[in-house]
Amino acid sequence: TQLLEQSPQFLSIQEGENLTVYCNSSSVFSSLQWYRQEPGEGPVLLVTVVTGGEVKKLKRLTFQFGDARKDSSLHITAAQTGDTGLYLCAGSGASGGSYIPTFGRGTSLIVHP
Amino acid sequence: SQTIHQWPATLVQPVGSPLSLECTVEGTSNPNLYWYRQAAGRGLQLLFYSVGIGQISSEVPQNLSASRPQDRQFILSSKKLLLSDSGFYLCAWSVIRVGSPLHFGNGTRLTVT
Incomplete structure (x- = not known):
């Protein structure tokens, strides 16, 4: 079973649209991270959230950590073609356990011009 | 600043041949080191991690092995490759702290x- 479930798996939108992707779990995490990965490259960290209810903004990207620290969302406003990529969430410290992050399967986003 | 080098970028090997992938980190001491495998643009599967020289933890039983001969060097090996070993292999480092x-x-x- 997957500890972190990401949805949707695939998303294809037009430039200028808004979108939200989700990362859900039945486990409580001490922290949760979002990464973006482009084809043929390693994932790059976007943000780390550690406090339940926390909201962080990175330009057009808004990240939210659920109050119970079991889920998170990433909202992109006015998507651009440069936002295309695989978005991965990763949680660590589940139920007081390992610091090693566990990854979801990712949301593959394509933004068309 | 810290950098991580992984090579080669691409590799084509016949079934039954050996494998050696190398990863080195610069600009940090005593990092945690990780090997992940990613199938077809999807989530990351943790294969091995190391908290110090000669200390290797295996997450998934398979015909791969890992070694850490120096503080900032991590090697992924196989004596005989299988078709199912095909994939995208990622090396990573972190400090030892949740989040x-x-x-x-x-x-x-x-x-x-």
């Missing part, structure tokens, strides 16, 4: 023929 982000190399695309 510490992973810093990834650019990966090795391995095709076993």
